[in-house]
Amino acid sequence: MSRMPTSASPTSFILSALKSVFSHIDRLGVWSADLPLRLFLAWEFFEAGLEKWNGQNWFGHIQSAFPFPFRLFPAELNWQLSMWIELIAPLLLLFGLGTRLASVVLMALTLVAIAAVHWPAQWSSLSELLMGYSISDKGFGNYKLPLIYLVALLPLFLKGAGRLSLDELLRYRR
Secondary structure, eight states, X not given: OOOOOTTSOXXXXXXXXXXXXXXXXXXXXXXXXXXHHHHHHHHHHHHHHHHHHHSOOOGGGTGGGSOTTGGGSOHHHHHHHHHHHHHHHHHHXXXXXXXXXXXXHHHHHHHHHIXXXXXXXXXXXXXXXXXXXXXXXXXXXXXHHHHHHHHHHHHHHHHOXXXXXXXXXXXXXX
C-alpha cells in the first residue's frame, strides 16, 4: 500500500493519482475508443439486414416516399440495395476495414430511411416535428433512433476506425 509523502498535500496526492489513472485511460482510448461505436452500429445494421433477408419486401408500399433518385428505382432494387448494405457495411465496421466508406454508405442509407419511413408525413409546427423525436410512431414519425445512428456514425466517418482495426493494420504495413 502506497503512502502519501509527508510533504505533499492530500489535494496534490489526489490530483497526481487522477492524472495517472487518466493517463492509462488515454492510452487505452487511443486503441479502442471507437470500438464500442463499431460494435453497436455493426449489430444494429446487421440485424436490420437479417430482418430484410428473412422478411418480405414492404418497400412497394412506401416507394413514393423515397427521396430522389431512389423513388425512380424499382422497389425490389431498393430492397436488395438496403439489405446488402445492411449486411456488408456492418461487417466492414466490425473489422474496421474501409470504415469511412462503410460509415458514409450507412449514413446515406439512414438518411433515405428517415425520409421514407421515419419522418412525419405531415407536420405544421416545430413542436409537431419534435414529437417525432421518439422511438415509437404515434402518428408523428419516429426519427430518434436513426438520428442516433447518424450521430454515432459521424466520428467513424471523420476519424476512421482507430488503431484496433484492419484499416490501421493495412496502413502500418505500407
